[in-house]
Each structure stands twice: as C-alpha cells, then as structure tokens.
Amino acid sequence: MGMTMTQKILAAHAGLDEVKAGQLIMAKLDMVLANDITGPVAINEMKKINKTEVFDKNKVALVPDHFTPNKDIKSANNCKYMREFAYSQDITNYFEIGEVGIEHALLPEKGLVTAGDVIIGADSHTCTYGALGAFSTGVGSTDMAAGMATGEAWFKVPSAIKFNLTGSLSPWVSGKDVILHIIGLIGVDGALYKSMEFTGEGVSSLTMDDRFTIANMAIEAGAKNGIFPVDDKTLEYIKEHSTKEYKVFEADADAEYDEVYEINLSELKPTVAFPHLPENTHTVEESGDIEIDQVVIGSCTNGRISDLRIAAKVLDGKKVKKGIRTIIIPATQQIYLQAVKEGLMEIFINAGAIVSAPTCGPCLGGHMGVLASGEKAVSTTNRNFVGRMGAIDSEIYLASPAVAAASAITGKISEPKDLGM
Amino acid sequence: MKANGKVHKYGDNVDTDVIIPARYLNSTTPEELAEHCMEDIDKDFVKNVNKGDIIVANKNFGCGSSREHAPISIKASGVSCVIAETFARIFYRNAINIGLPIIECPEAAKKINAGDEVSVDFDSGLITDVTTGETFTGQAFPEFMQKIIKAEGLVNYINNK
Numbered sequence: 001m002g003m004t005m006t007q008k009i010l011a012a013h014a015g016l017d018e019v020k021a022g023q024l025i026m027a028k029l030d031m032v033l034a035n036d037i038t039g040p041v042a043i044n045e046m047k048k049i050n051k052t053e054v055f056d057k058n059k060v061a062l063v064p065d066h067f068t069p070n071k072d073i074k075s076a077n078n079c080k081y082m083r084e085f086a087y088s089q090d091i092t093n094y095f096e097i098g099e100v101g102i103e104h105a106l107l108p109e110k111g112l113v114t115a116g117d118v119i120i121g122a123d124s125h126t127c128t129y130g131a132l133g134a135f136s137t138g139v140g141s142t143d144m145a146a147g148m149a150t151g152e153a154w155f156k157v158p159s160a161i162k163f164n165l166t167g168s169l170s171p172w173v174s175g176k177d178v179i180l181h182i183i184g185l186i187g188v189d190g191a192l193y194k195s196m197e198f199t200g201e202g203v204s205s206l207t208m209d210d211r212f213t214i215a216n217m218a219i220e221a222g223a224k225n226g227i228f229p230v231d232d233k234t235l236e237y238i239k240e241h242s243t244k245e246y247k248v249f250e251a252d253a254d255a256e257y258d259e260v261y262e263i264n265l266s267e268l269k270p271t272v273a274f275p276h277l278p279e280n281t282h283t284v285e286e287s288g289d290i291e292i293d294q295v296v297i298g299s300c301t302n303g304r305i306s307d308l309r310i311a312a313k314v315l316d317g318k319k320v321k322k323g324i325r326t327i328i329i330p331a332t333q334q335i336y337l338q339a340v341k342e343g344l345m346e347i348f349i350n351a352g353a354i355v356s357a358p359t360c361g362p363c364l365g366g367h368m369g370v371l372a373s374g375e376k377a378v379s380t381t382n383r384n385f386v387g388r389m390g391a392i393d394s395e396i397y398l399a400s401p402a403v404a405a406a407s408a409i410t411g412k413i414s415e416p417k418d419l420g421m
Numbered sequence: 422m423k424a425n426g427k428v429h430k431y432g433d434n435v436d437t438d439v440i441i442p443a444r445y446l447n448s449t450t451p452e453e454l455a456e457h458c459m460e461d462i463d464k465d466f467v468k469n470v471n472k473g474d475i476i477v478a479n480k481n482f483g484c485g486s487s488r489e490h491a492p493i494s495i496k497a498s499g500v501s502c503v504i505a506e507t508f509a510r511i512f513y514r515n516a517i518n519i520g521l522p523i524i525e526c527p528e529a530a531k532k533i534n535a536g537d538e539v540s541v542d543f544d545s546g547l548i549t550d551v552t553t554g555e556t557f558t559g560q561a562f563p564e565f566m567q568k569i570i571k572a573e574g575l576v577n578y579i580n581n582k
Contacts, residue, residue, distance in 0.1 A: 049576055123487055124511055383485055
C-alpha cells in the first residue's frame with residue numbers, strides 16, 4: 001500500500017522505509033518553535049529535563065509575537081524570561097522587537113522552514129508550513145520542551161483526507177474563502193487527528209500566500225496538518241527565501257485516503273464564518289445586513305503582502321464608514337516595509353484605518369483591538385470562539401481581506417461587488 | 422490509578438479559549454490559571470468545583486489554541502479526569518504530557534448527567550456512573566502513552582529513559 005505525502009515525510013524522519021496510519025513513531029525535528037505565551041512554560045519544563053542545552057541552537061525558534069510590544073507587566077516579564085533563555089542558550093533564531101513578526105509569516109519569510117521538513121511549534125497554527133510541502137504541526141509547551149531538549153518528537157502517523165482542487169478562483173475570492181468553505185463542509189472536527197492533503201490541477205492557480213492561508217487553518221478542522229504538493233511556485237518561493245536544503249516528497253499514486261473531496265475553485269464565493277465556530281459559514285450574498293463595529297486585517301492567517309494589497313485595492317480612494325475602527329496589521333517588518341514602498345500605507349491612512357506594528361494582538365483578544373460587550377467585528381483572523389477577541393458577548397465574523405475591507409467601508413458585512421467593484 | 426468525583430457536564434467543541442481565556446495567558450502559574458478555569462463557558466465552575474471532580478463533554482473537547490495553560494488550569498482546579506466523546510489532538514497530547522488523565526468514551530459522554538458521581542479505573546478503562554449504576558468501557562491508551570502516563574508526564578518519561 002502506498003503512502004500519503006505526510007506519511008512519506010514522517011517515514012523519512014523516523015528512519016523507516018514505510019509507515020502506516022496509526023503507527024507510533026519517533027521523528028527527528030528540523031525546527032522547534034515557541035512564542036511568548038507558550039515559550040515560558042516550555043522553558044520551565046525544559047529546566048526539569050536532565051539536559052541543560054537545547055539540541056541544536058540553529059533549530060530552535062523563539063518568537064515573541066503574541067502580547068508584544070509588551071501589553072502589560074506580566075507579559076513583559078514573560079518576554080524577559082524567554083529573552084534571557086534565548087541569550088543564555090545562544091539561540092540563533094530569537095527575534096526581538098524590530099526584527100520580530102508573526103511567527104508563521106516570519107519563519108517562511110526567513111527561510112527557516114522548507115519543503116520536506118518536520119516542524120513542531122507550540123502554537124496551533126504551526127500547520128501553516130504545509131504550504132511549502134513540509135510536515136508541520138502544533139503541540140503544547142511540554143512537547144516543545146522535549147523537542148528543544150532532544151530534537152525528537154513522538155507522533156501517531158495520521159491517515160488523510162484528500163481535497164482535489166480544480167478550476168481557479170474568481171476575482172475577490174482568495175485562499176481564505178477556500179479554507180472557510182472547506183471547514184463549513186467538513187466541520188471543526190471533520191479532519192480530527194488526520195492530514196488534509198490539498199492536491200489537483202487547481203493548486204497551480206493558487207498563490208503561495210493563498211496556500212499559507214489554507215494550510216494555516218487546517219487546525220480549524222481539527223487536522224494534525226495541512227499540506228500542499230511542491231510545484232514551480234513553491235520552488236520559486238523557497239529559492240527566493242531560503243538557503244536550507246530542501247527535499248520534495250510526493251504522495252504515492254496508490255496512497256490510501258479516508259475520504260476524497262472535490263473542490264471546484266471556480267464555484268467559490270466570498271465566504272464568512274459566523275460566531276462562534278469557523279464551521280458556521282455563509283456566503284456574503286446570503287449573510288443579510290449585519291452591522292459591525294470593528295475590522296481587523298492581519299494575523300498569521302491573512303497578514304501577508306498579498307492580503308494587504310487586496311485590502312488596499314478595495315480601500316483605495318475611499319473612506320471607512322465613520323465609527324468603524326479599522327485595524328491593519330502587517331505580519332512582519334519586511335511586509336510592513338514593502339507596504340510602505342508600494343504606497344499601501346498611504347491608502348490605509350487616507351481611508352481612515354490605522355496600521356499597527358506586527359503582533360498577534362487582537363486575534364486572541366490580547367491587545368490592539370479588544371472588543372467591548374455586544375460589539376461585532378469582521379476579522380481576517382482564524383477563530384471566532386466565544387470571547388476570543390474580547391468580551392464574552394462580542395461577536396467575530398471571519399472573512400478574507402477583500403470582505404473585511406469592503407465591510408469597513410459599508411459598516412456591515414459586504415464584499416467588493418457591493419461597492420460596484 | 423483511579424478517579425472519583427462529581428460531574429461537570431459540557432457540550433461539543435469546548436475550545437481552549439473558553440477553558441482559559443487569553444486575557445489570563447500572561448500568567449504561567451497553575452494556581453492563578455485555575456482561578457479562571459472554564460470562566461467563559463461556566464462562570465460558576467471555579468466556585469463549584471471540588472477536588473477529584475470529573476469533567477464530561479461531547480465531541481472535540483479542547484479544540485483551538487495549543488495553550489497548555491488549558492489542561493494545566495483544569496488539573497490545578499482539582500479535576501481528576503476529563504471524559505469526552507473525542508478530544509482535539511493538541512489538547513489530548515498536552516493532557517497526557519502534563520499528567521492530566523483523560524479518556525475517550527462516546528457512550529459515557531452521552532449518558533452521564535451533570536452532578537452524577539462517577540468513578541474511573543484507568544487500568545481497565547472502566548467508567549462507572551455511581552449515581553445511575555451504569556458502566557461504560559473507555560478507550561484504553563496505547564502502551565507507549567501508558568508509559569508516559571505512568572511516569573506522570575513526558576518530562577519524567579524522558580528523564581527515566
């Protein structure tokens with residue numbers, strides 16, 4: 001029996017010729033990641049392990065991106081604790097304010113993750129790097145600590161669901177609409193413990209940023225990982241960003257899948273996930289009049305340059321509706337600078353939006369856009385759980401940058417078509 | 422190893438944001454996290470929970486964020502076991518890694534009522550609803566995970582190797 005793409009990567013990292021779904025393996029890690037929330041807990045756990053040094057100072061990444069720039073004293077102390085650990089261990093990939101960006105945009109941009117890698121991160125959206133043809137998955141702080149100390153992690157080899165993509169996306173439809181549509185189709189536990197393998201001729205039409213967004217939200221369907229095949233666009237991205245050795249894995253022709261879904265990209269429309277689960281999807285057309293208070297465009301899901309370009313295209317020459325707080329967050333310093341060079345910042349500021357330094361901030365109700373009681377937001381982030389962005393009775397509607405920007409202008413859930421675009 | 426306690430019952434997709442809201446993630450102290458455990462889904466949980474109590478929930482318990490603060494807050498609040506129809510995979514790993522006993526059993530998740538007294542035998546996987554007298558068999562852990570559980574977490578397991 002053949003192996004899926006994920007199974008082949010795991011087998012290679014476990015030193016095995018073959019693995020089967022359900023098998024428990026010990027795999028070598030190419031990168032181990034934590035942020036300012038999970039890192040301090042991981043460091044505490046690592047100190048309990050009888051090993052004083054990390055397994056490889058080049059294969060650990062510590063990224064203080066969640067509550068930074070420090071939102072309060074406790075957060076500042078956590079960051080200080082992680083910084084001191086990073087310096088004492090001489091961690092190569094520790095990124096201070098000025099260099100830091102949202103981890104899942106930063107690591108690919110810095111070329112620290114590449115095709116064929118096995119990566120664990122103490123952050124659930126670590127699955128993002130599947131866009132590059134890597135196996136990457138979120139873990140907790142203790143797994144992170146064990147990974148930092150030993151360079152290995154145990155995995156149960158996952159079975160897989162195949163998503164066969166055909167056609168190509170219509171204007172104003174993006175990777176976010178694809179993944180929201182899929183989560184709406186299979187539910188928030190539709191891929192529990194499994195891989196989501198995206199394949200088919202439709203993949204080639206998706207930009208790398210679209211693929212990062214899609215792989216990023218695999219966890220929102222309960223998946224262990226989401227993964228794309230490596231094609232010319234992937235190789236072009238890797239060559240532009242990374243000097244690391246990469247390896248291309250392909251699923252066997254006779255690989256077994258639990259289920260196969262056919263997704264015609266041409267049929268997808270701008271999609272919104274209503275509170276309080278990412279599976280509560282509706283097209284914007286069928287959403288009705290929902291008035292909002294805030295718009296957030298950013299996060300590890302949608303804070304990349306193409307996201308900002310789409311938002312700017314919608315906002316260019318227009319004003320956000322009076323009273324709609326519109327917060328735009330470039331995911332990394334490089335994206336920020338690129339947006340400045342391209343004149344996107346001028347468009348945002350003239351439109352009445354604000355632009356923040358890179359941070360996860362409002363996505364998890366940390367800072368930079370916490371919602372008050374009863375308020376509603378359209379957000380390009382990844383979760384709309386109860387209380388996620390602030391007050392327990394606030395509401396989050398997840399959407400693409402195009403929908404978020406259009407909604408900022410009208411003050412209610414809208415798409416560019418509603419603006420005559 | 423056994424657990425015995427009163428049941429706190431929840432539904433589907435209890436996410437880690439409601440188990441421990443991000444506004445408290447600037448703390449890493451188990452006791453502080455326990456003060457806010459389940460706050461956004463059951464504001465009285467902290468008042469009502471007693472040492473040894475058991476959480477029972479339906480499918481996909483612990484979905485969302487990878488924050489280990491979620492199982493840490495549950496364990497530190499005195500809960501002795503979580504029974505669910507299914508667990509989200511990162512929560513599942515985290516619970517085992519920190520030594521919070523969890524057990525998957527769809528039938529028990531469906532039939533056990535809030536307030537029932539329940540006992541769990543982890544060696545046999547036997548779950549007994551003492552209040553109703555019904556018994557259920559939960560899914561036993563693979564041998565590899567049993568070793569981690571017996572070592573009371575991944576850190577000890579590695580140190581013992």
